[in-house]
Amino acid sequence: MALKELEKLVKYYHENKISHVYLVETNNIDACLNDVKDIAKQIFCSDKYTDNCVKCNICNLVDQNYLPSLEIIEPDGSTIKKEQILDLKRKFSTVPIYTKDNIYIIKKAEAMNQASANTMLKFLEEPEEHIIGFFITTNLNNVIPTIRSRCEVIKAMYDIHELNIDSLFDEQNKKFLDIAYKYLEKIEVEKNNSIMYNKEVVISQITEREDIKTLFKIILIIYEEFFKSSLKLNNKAQLFANMHFLSNLSSQDLLKRIKLVTTFLDDISCNVNLELLLDKFIIELSDI
Ligand SMILES: [Zn+2]
Incomplete structure (x- = not known):
């Protein structure tokens, strides 16, 4: 599965709502390129696409960068040259043979110089049917404005620090672990006046969306460890000695909490209001 923001393009494609060119801003250019290739596979797949389709020839060709109707252009040296764009135009001047559409991906779109732009x-001004373009960049502002203004912009942001139980106790996460402890104590032990806890414990200390995401990922790990320990799968939950109150929860209740936090983490990636989202979390938790 590609990142949600990109994955929805497959749906748009089937609804005939896909734009003919996208500018994707990302913090991880390689992950983003892979995801866009994944979108191409889902659009092109001759079988019924499932993750890592190995049945059809098309998906295999995409993986090996051999599919003629998928062109990936990367800077030749430090720039993307005019000849590379001319070459692309030539290749895409005919209707594709194996697939319904042609897709091109410009990796590091900021590397286009004036000539290639x-x-x-010209290519963008005469949008042809059956061509879909993706420009990928790490910084929207570095892409030549005339190109930028013709594209629909998508943001594709990837998690920078993948958290797991072992990295949880690193120095950089200490602050979040402390907040997680205070928050969990409030929402699981004190319980009354819960919506206030969001302001008191969370918003008063962290306001950045990414930081709140980190906090909830830590909370997710904690619930998961108590869940595993409730099933006697392991006992890493003992690492959270100060959160022993969670061991009073049944596996069922812990599972419900895990689902709630997972939904929260999905929602926070969309541009919803943070405070509303936190309040929703507390209200739904108190309903368990
Ligand atoms: Zn396939």
């Missing part, structure tokens, strides 16, 4: 512009 001008050539590209």
